[in-house]
Amino acid sequence: MSELRELYQQVILDHNRKPHNFGPLDTANRHQEGFNPLCGDHLHVYLRLSDDDVIEDIHFDGSGCAISKASASLMTQLLKGCTADEARQRFAGFHAMVTADNDAPVDLEAAGKLAVFSGVREFPMRVKCATLAWHTMKSALDSEATDPITTE
Amino acid sequence: MTTAVQAVADVMPQAQAIPFDVDSVRRDFPILGRAVRDRALVYLDNAATTQKPRSVIDAMDRYYEEENSNIHRGVHLLSQQATFAYERARGRIAKFVNASESAEIVFCRGTTEAVNLVAHAYARPRVQAGDEILVTHMEHHSNIVPWQMLCQATGAKLTVAPVTDEGELDLAGFADKLSSRTRLVAVTHASNVLGTINPIRQLCDLAHKFDIPVFVDGAQGAPHLGVDVRALGCDFYAFSGHKLFAPTGIGALWGRRELLEAMSPYEGGGSMIQSVTFEATTFAELPNKFEAGTPNIAGAIGLAAAVDYLNGLGMERIAAYEDELLVYATERLLAVDGLRLFGTAANKVAVVAFALDAAHPHDIGTILDIEGVAVRTGHHCAQPLMQRFGVPAMARASFAFYNTRREVDALVSALGKVREILG
Ligand SMILES: Cc1ncc(COP(=O)(O)O)c(C=O)c1O
Numbered sequence: 001m002s003e004l005r006e007l008y009q010q011v012i013l014d015h016n017r018k019p020h021n022f023g024p025l026d027t028a029n030r031h032q033e034g035f036n037p038l039c040g041d042h043l044h045v046y047l048r049l050s051d052d053d054v055i056e057d058i059h060f061d062g063s064g065c066a067i068s069k070a071s072a073s074l075m076t077q078l079l080k081g082c083t084a085d086e087a088r089q090r091f092a093g094f095h096a097m098v099t100a101d102n103d104a105p106v107d108l109e110a111a112g113k114l115a116v117f118s119g120v121r122e123f124p125m126r127v128k129c130a131t132l133a134w135h136t137m138k139s140a141l142d143s144e145a146t147d148p149i150t151t152e
Numbered sequence: 153m154t155t156a157v158q159a160v161a162d163v164m165p166q167a168q169a170i171p172f173d174v175d176s177v178r179r180d181f182p183i184l185g186r187a188v189r190d191r192a193l194v195y196l197d198n199a200a201t202t203q204k205p206r207s208v209i210d211a212m213d214r215y216y217e218e219e220n221s222n223i224h225r226g227v228h229l230l231s232q233q234a235t236f237a238y239e240r241a242r243g244r245i246a247k248f249v250n251a252s253e254s255a256e257i258v259f260c261r262g263t264t265e266a267v268n269l270v271a272h273a274y275a276r277p278r279v280q281a282g283d284e285i286l287v288t289h290m291e292h293h294s295n296i297v298p299w300q301m302l303c304q305a306t307g308a309k310l311t312v313a314p315v316t317d318e319g320e321l322d323l324a325g326f327a328d329k330l331s332s333r334t335r336l337v338a339v340t341h342a343s344n345v346l347g348t349i350n351p352i353r354q355l356c357d358l359a360h361k362f363d364i365p366v367f368v369d370g371a372q373g374a375p376h377l378g379v380d381v382r383a384l385g386c387d388f389y390a391f392s393g394h395k396l397f398a399p400t401g402i403g404a405l406w407g408r409r410e411l412l413e414a415m416s417p418y419e420g421g422g423s424m425i426q427s428v429t430f431e432a433t434t435f436a437e438l439p440n441k442f443e444a445g446t447p448n449i450a451g452a453i454g455l456a457a458a459v460d461y462l463n464g465l466g467m468e469r470i471a472a473y474e475d476e477l478l479v480y481a482t483e484r485l486l487a488v489d490g491l492r493l494f495g496t497a498a499n500k501v502a503v504v505a506f507a508l509d510a511a512h513p514h515d516i517g518t519i520l521d522i523e524g525v526a527v528r529t530g531h532h533c534a535q536p537l538m539q540r541f542g543v544p545a546m547a548r549a550s551f552a553f554y555n556t557r558r559e560v561d562a563l564v565s566a567l568g569k570v571r572e573i574l575g
Binding site for chain 1: 189511512513514515518519522529530531538543544545569573574
């Protein structure tokens with residue numbers, strides 16, 4: 001059971017049940033669609049980027065597993081108010097954490113709230129679930145292109 | 153539920169009443185003794201690939217230790233022995249599917265390669281713009297994409313026979329799609345998602361009225377049903393060794409001699425020729441014409457060992473045992489709160505696809521894995537079928553004759569964990 005609880009931490013379950021910032025964002029000026037063809041996860045990230053590159057608001061919607069939904073929900077909470085560069089850095093840190101070796105120590109302080117996803121690294125097949133929203137967010141920041149991205 | 157038993161009984165009327173001793177059968181499969189995350193492995197992903205009995209592993213080891221050599225080439229003893237073993241394997245596989253002769257068995261990598269072989273060597277030169285290839289809504293991508301590519305290259309059209317809400321092929325719908333423009337029907341013997349066994353004989357009779365040949369994808373049929381290609385009445389039948397308790401990288405295509413003979417080779421190379429000059433090549437006789445290059449000799453020997461193993465157990469007894477297991481699993485799963493079963497056809501092999509309202513299939517897969525139960529989740533290489541049922545993904549438990557009621561119980565109790573955590 002402990003392995004289960006380590007992956008499905010209460011925070012993740014809560015975000016899965018009641019995702020934050022869920023639904024389209026009318027004022028968005030960036031939008032991107034993300035797919036994980038392997039499991040059928042499919043979400044949209046909407047964000048409003050100010051002229052000085054601050055994420056003023058960010059929403060998501062779509063369907064997916066608990067890990068991908070919770071990850072998207074927490075991401076939107078964390079990134080509101082960040083600059084685009086800060087958002088990219090947080091993604092890099094998050095990505096490093098969920099793909100690290102099982103026995104590497106987790107820098108809990110750096111991970112902050114995202115530390116609840118540290119159990120994902122024990123399940124390599126689920127890394128794509130945890131990062132789908134982030135990949136989608138990054139590609140929304142990087143361009144105004146509306147081509148759907150995939151984590152494949 | 154009347155299931156695989158009947159299909160097999162039609163083929164092998166002499167019923168054997170020896171009880172099926174699953175515990176002893178399990179001991180034939182070394183991997184079933186291993187633990188996963190400190191629990192006994194409950195392997196319910198047999199539609200993806202099956203485990204291998206000791207006799208198959210040993211046959212391949214023995215080949216490498218005692219006979220390894222290239223075939224059809226050397227005059228030396230090892231080459232003779234390897235050639236003999238390879239051709240003897242072909243003969244046993246021919247018998248397993250009741251082909252009229254071994255030359256109708258073409259070794260290939262698996263079902264996927266067989267579909268591509270038929271698409272290129274049979275269909276391609278015979279299909280023109282405006283012609284049609286008929287598939288069904290329950291096909292695996294490997295029995296869709298090669299036909300789609302053929303259609304793109306030729307301007308032909310892919311037509312699709314509908315599937316009912318129960319997951320059965322809609323026979324009237326199928327008949328409606330047959331026309332004088334249809335050049336080939338490609339249909340699965342059994343669905344890898346719904347478990348549905350298609351009435352191949354009936355479909356062949358319908359198609360043959362228009363002189364349309366029928367290709368049967370036997371990837372999921374061969375492991376569960378006795379295959380008699382002549383009783384089925386089809387024109388091509390293909391299956392994968394790895395889903396039939398044999399190694400990966402080997403499979404077989406059976407084709408009617410007249411059709412195979414009329415076909416040009418699929419790949420060029422060594423072994424598939426009679427004589428070569430820089431001006432012209434004459435091709436070898438069947439089946440070598442379709443086996444360019446050094447084949448998977450050990451794989452063929454492993455596949456024949458698997459067939460021997462299955463014959464030893466008896467396909468009818470296997471099917472009867474699996475039917476019971478399917479009935480039990482279906483009953484127990486239907487009692488799980490919030491579970492939706494996909495595929496409730498009257499004739500099914502032991503495959504159950506489902507969804508839980510409480511959890512995404514991917515979460516089900518992970519939680520079951522932590523509980524030691526291996527199932528598959530996702531689209532099962534059948535995205536059009538997922539669309540047909542309006543879901544992005546399903547969870548699937550697929551059984552083999554070495555699975556037990558205890559393992560069904562483990563599945564159900566692990567599903568309880570899923571509900572506990574995500575419900
Ligand atoms: C119904 C069906 N057809 C074809 C295939 C493809 O088989 P292979 O990957 O062995 O070529 C599969 C395997 O998943 C299958 O289930």
